[in-house]
Amino acid sequence: MITQIKIRGYRIYRDFTLRPNARLNILVGGNDAGKSTLIEAIALALNGRIGGRGVLEELNPYWFNTDMVEEFVALRKAGKKVALPEILIELYLDKRDDLQGLCGAINTDVPTNACPGVSLRIFPNEEYRDMLDEWLKSPTALLPVEYYTYEWRSFADQELTRRPRALSVAVIDSRTVRSTSGVDYHLRQILSDHLEPSEKASISLSYREVKASMTESALSDVNTRLALLEASLENEPMALAMDQSSRSSWEGSVTPHVDDVPFSMAGQGQQAAIKISLAMKRHSAKASIVMIEEPENHLSHTSLATLLSRIEALATDQQQLFISTHSTYVLNRLGLNSLLLLNRNTASKITELTPDTVRYFQRLPGYDTLRMVLAKKVVLVEGPSDEIIFERVFKDKYRLTPMASGIDVISMRGLALARCLELCAAINKQVAVMRDNDGVEPVKLREPVEKWLDGARRELFIGDVSDGKTLEPQLIHHNGEKGLRTILGITVAADLETWMIREKTEGALRIAESTDALIPPAYMEAAAKFIHG
Structure with a gap:
């Protein structure tokens, strides 16, 4: 080897x-x-x-x-x-x-x-x-x-x-x-x-015999006529014979077939x-x-x-x-x-x-680890709505999309955060991770993955519990209910938080397309600063 x-x-x-x-x-x-x-x-x-x-x-x-x-x-x-x-x-x-x-x-x-x-x-x-x-x-x-x-x-x-x-x-x-x-x-x-050497020798011998037999059979009548042409200097008889040199060996003539179809046509x-x-x-x-x-x-x-x-x-x-x-x-x-x-x-x-x-x-061969491996910098988020809104926040702040800045925003789609961070640490990938607090203090959520975080190339960003458990209440807290209703086009008849949680992706798309100013949650803005450098 x-x-x-x-x-x-x-x-x-x-x-x-x-x-x-x-x-x-x-x-x-x-x-x-x-x-x-x-x-x-x-x-x-x-x-x-x-x-x-x-x-x-x-x-x-x-x-x-x-x-x-x-x-x-x-x-x-x-x-x-x-x-x-x-x-x-x-x-x-x-x-x-x-x-x-x-x-x-x-x-x-x-x-x-x-x-x-x-x-x-x-x-x-x-x-x-x-x-x-x-x-x-x-x-x-x-x-x-x-x-x-x-x-x-x-x-x-x-x-x-x-x-x-x-x-x-x-x-x-x-x-x-x-x-x-x-x-x-x-x-x-x-x-x-x-092929074993004996098999190669046997095939080669048989191939030569086949070519020799063609000289004696198919070419026999042609050679009889050619012998009468008197084309050589001393009138020696001329004849055709199958090439027996190594350049016309059986390897160049035997072609593999697949289900009775030549290999080249498969x-x-x-x-x-x-x-x-x-x-x-x-x-x-x-x-x-x-x-x-x-x-x-x-x-x-x-x-x-x-x-x-x-x-x-x-x-x-x-x-x-x-x-x-x-x-x-x-x-x-x-x-x-x-x-x-x-x-x-x-x-x-x-x-x-x-x-x-x-x-x-x-066990999860469909997950796009290759994006993570090949990206210059990575932002890992929990789902599509987080991805869409982070891209809006980043563009508002730096006037460029994350991708234009060499940053790939990837949804973990339910993957274990520890596994993703272990992979990023193994290839020394610069990564910012954002996640919901789900009502748990951020310090507790950091403990299981602390060994892969260094504050310089890998960091975890979690919203404050007092601002809400997930992204939707965090957005309401920072922008106010009235301002966010305007951005989303939601009337007072609908419960804003319920609608946003039910329509996560639609709400994220409306926020991304809106020309109104958006105040991002503090943890999301901090993640943008960290990964931008």
Whole structure:
């Protein structure tokens, strides 16, 4: 398994280090946070290829970190003789017996770390030094990758020409089918690993015999005619024969079918599910690494639930999973304790969640924890009416909506406050929580969650008992019954508090849309000040 990942100079990763979880890693982050790039870099270092093609075939200037390239160009133009940018990807592996052939200390760890591992380095090719020197006279952000080369080596400083047998990797991208045939490089790899060597040899032999028989049967009459053409220099007979070279091997001709339908014609959700199942059912004796991009794509909720159940059932200690997702359901279901929060050049791990809290969110997989994880700042409220009125209060005070200020207002919808605060503390999220006092003194309500409150990044705001038990009487207390009736358009014939409690959301919407001044409850105003900063 991978114990440490180092990426330098590759795409958005200028200098990135990650120590992944041994079994399950759920990669979460905003757009352009680096989830797909991380998976791509791992596959590149393990396979020495990308999408089934060689490094130099796919290499382009946009592989290099833009900040590094811009800094290089600026320093060169300023007369500084700095080296051309390079890319380095290192994967540190655990010390298993079958990985000892990759063991060594040729890596960038300090102090010296002798362990199994592989590295892939892309750097200028000294054979083109003259061309490079000419280009360096007027450098641009488009690096001359034609003059670059690469090294793929183990930490034992042995050159690698193919993926080490002790390592197996599968990449399943649920977002798209990368091959026009529907059977891409990684699926061929997965299928190949499901066959024993004797089975492969038997299929290969039978395939050659079939091709040879075609030469003797279907092509026989054609060859008789071609032999009479006298097209060669010495009038040797010309004939057609089936290609027996390795480039026309059976792997390129045998295509999987699903329910009698070619794999390439199956739905994309079906294709992704099949790839995931096959990858995770591979021989467990190997150190397998399975990487899945956005398993939620192209799947209905029911199908996604089935697929996640399959992933949970197939997961073993012999496989390490990396799953990128934009789905709260995937995150909650597979376990928040496996979360890796990516933000371009950094990664944060959840290490403090108790097993009970992880199980709590797993039982509530529909709750939008992903919003909480990805938001810059969070305000947690008890329900939709609190959310609507807080947004009005915040906008009145700061002339911007909370969202425009980078603040996400999220309804807890009955979730346990302690669980939400524990999650926010685990990811060090700045959060303001508002709740009703329900007739209980605020100091008593703080006690169960006090350990997660620090007054700087996490704080709880509760209305004064003397102002009312819930938000509605609090609003009446601060605005007066007459003023609030005007805002809500409620006649004196109706009991104001009863109407507001019965019509919580409608009342909140009327307050939000009103142009009349609103005096907010003190605790709500304090929460706005705290989260605004």
